[in-house]
Amino acid sequence: MNNWAKKLVKQREFVIFLIVVMLFVLMTIASPYFLTRANLLAVMLGLSLEAIIAVAMVHLMVTGGFDMSVGSVVAFTGASTALMLRSGMPVILAVVFGMCLGACIGLFNGLIVAKIGINPFVTTLSSLSLYRGLTLIVTRGQNVTGLPSSFKAIGQAKVFGIQTPIIICVVLLIIGDILLRKSRFFRQSYYIGGNEHAARLSGIAVDKIKIFAYVLTGLFAAISGIVMTARLGSASVTAGTGLELRVITAVIIGGASLSGGEGTILGAFLGTLLMGLISNALTLIGVDVYWQTFVIGATLLTAVLIDTISKKYKKS
């Protein structure tokens, strides 16, 4: 094998890409419905909201951070935006306020983690309950309906026959990937995740960037929450339940690590895509829906096992 090919195989993204391609080929053979525009768009639509959050989550995890609260933030920002709209606020204002709300929650998480030094898991685990609770408080446990159609368009309109959530997701993915790969500012995150002490002494503004990563995660969760509310035409109090685990799973499948310093947005997207395709495939070939969660778990374990074992093999 020549050097170029060796390098490619070493990339986690390439391995997942191969698995995705294999799944594509197998499914095209197995089901006539798989390789249709409608089905593929449905898969993309299904995973777009997760993929939006994954963009910010992978960056956060590169800095060595972690956010368990994104699912609750989706519900809270979605519900808050819906309530603002119901009170007659203009759509644009409600959306901006909703996004700011998400960013503020991220800021709060980030300040606690970076400045006070509480472990990210514990901090955002409390946020998970805090904002799910706040959602229930502000909505009195009722779904918020009766939203203006100009707002619903954000999630339901089509451009060239493609639903807006997919377009928003793809745009954020592309911009995010370029920035995380190429921009100096975001590049610093890898140094922080790689060795925080060394990064600080290297003149990197560690705390600021860590806090910013949480702000970004909150903001993207809010975007996802608002788009979801618009698409469904109502804000559900149970929206985004368990979403944090699905996003983190996808990001880890895509090559990020809990200890930080690793991960790309392309990888995170491929991880999300793989999970979406597996669910779709299982549905199409008629596997009991109850098996889906099990298969996702098995996929994560397999991905991590392959990674760890191949690293050990490379060392010896």
Added chain:
Amino acid sequence: MSDTVLLQAKGIVKTFPGVRALDNVDFCLRKGEVHALVGENGAGKSTLMLILGGVYKPDSGTIYMEGEKFECFTPHEANTKGISVVFQELSLIPSLSIAENIFANRQPTNKYNIIDKKKLYEDTRALLKLFEMDCVDPSMPVSRLSIANQQVVEILKAISFNPKVLILDEPTSSLTEPEIKQLFKNISRLKDRGYSFIYISHHLSEIFEIADRVTVLRDGKHVSEAFVKDIDEDYLITNMVGRAIVNMYGVRSPSSKIGKKIFEVKHLTGKKQGPRRTFDDISFSIREGEIVGLSGLVGAGRTETARAIIGADPKESGEVYLEGKKLTIKSPKDAIKNRIGYLSEDRKTQGLITRFSIRENSVSNHLEDFSNGFGFIEDGAITQYALKMKDDLKIACPSVHQLVRNLSGGNQQKVLLGTWFGIGPKVLIVDEPTRGVDVGVKSDIYQQLRKLAASNVAILMISSDLPEILGVSDRILVMQNGKIVGDIPAKGATEEQVISLAAGTEAGGLCE
């Protein structure tokens, strides 16, 4: 020391993928001796130690302990045959007590299998008494001990297995001068009780102080074995490196001049920690092209002073001037903006990102030099810089994409030095710049520092290595208990002079 052979290794061969770590090595330890094992990094000292300690199995060769052949090479077998290894990296659990660390997993129990605390503490006290430390409470958590005392616990742990041979791996690497004296006293005490030692160290001067015999390894081969009283330091260096190193510390090149005062620290005072400040009212200055050595005992406040200068830790008061201008430095970022660099004392935890490549590390502190107007990274330029750094500093590696953790300590240190050269420093503070690196690399690093000084950079070198302080500095500052107690020209200074300044009146004992 008697002539009885206690431990003998014959024709040991050990191969790792791509490297022959040990090539037909013989080693012989006599009863009651301290036998030093020296060699550069990668010479095979650690491999030999790990084989004797039963961690690795040799590919071929035999080992006899008191005439009995080693069979299965497990740490357990080595232990039962009477060999204990005290590793360099402390293996203690900080939150547990001294007693529970020493008797980890072997705590004495009563008939209900409940730990017998009373006996546990008694046994521990008996061990502590060996080192005249019976004043220390065995229930004290290890985290509250100094590094030196933690090491004592580590040695006691090894002794609790009742060994005949103790292998000490770089035991002095994090100890201060008086602590080293104390360690040597303890080793002599144990020697008198019939224990034998294999002593691995980088510090050649220690070998002449403590060892009876010495074996030199180079590139996995046995080079020489000698009685310490018959040889000198040059003999050891020549044997270790394979060539004679003339004047390791180098000399100031005649063309380079010490210029005007460029850097000045005035009345720098740290925050109060407990009853005292780690550094208090520190004032000094450095001139262009001058190398100022900062000496002192560990804990004298040298690193803390440096970290406060560059804004890594907060300070109570004090000012820093560069080229006559007062600076406001709140974080390392500000320091770098003003082109003041700080090479940290611990390259692995504070300096490098070991799981990243040389290339990625090389620009960690001056990434902004490699981005265009839109803030995008120019990858090609980074690779160029890394390649240049590799050549300038003679970093031995197959490519700049090599992960830093796969480099030897000396090459890692060169990478760290190279990243700091990258900021184009006006002032560079280097903290223990040659800790744990080979003689050959040391000499390279001194050359680099001299070259940097010759280009008018002011250098502050914090070091616990006295020959290094005396050999490289133009001027020596000595800190003691958070204060500067000496400012002497290096020319004509002696080790005794510096030590007595550094130690002051309070020579720290173990039972404080």
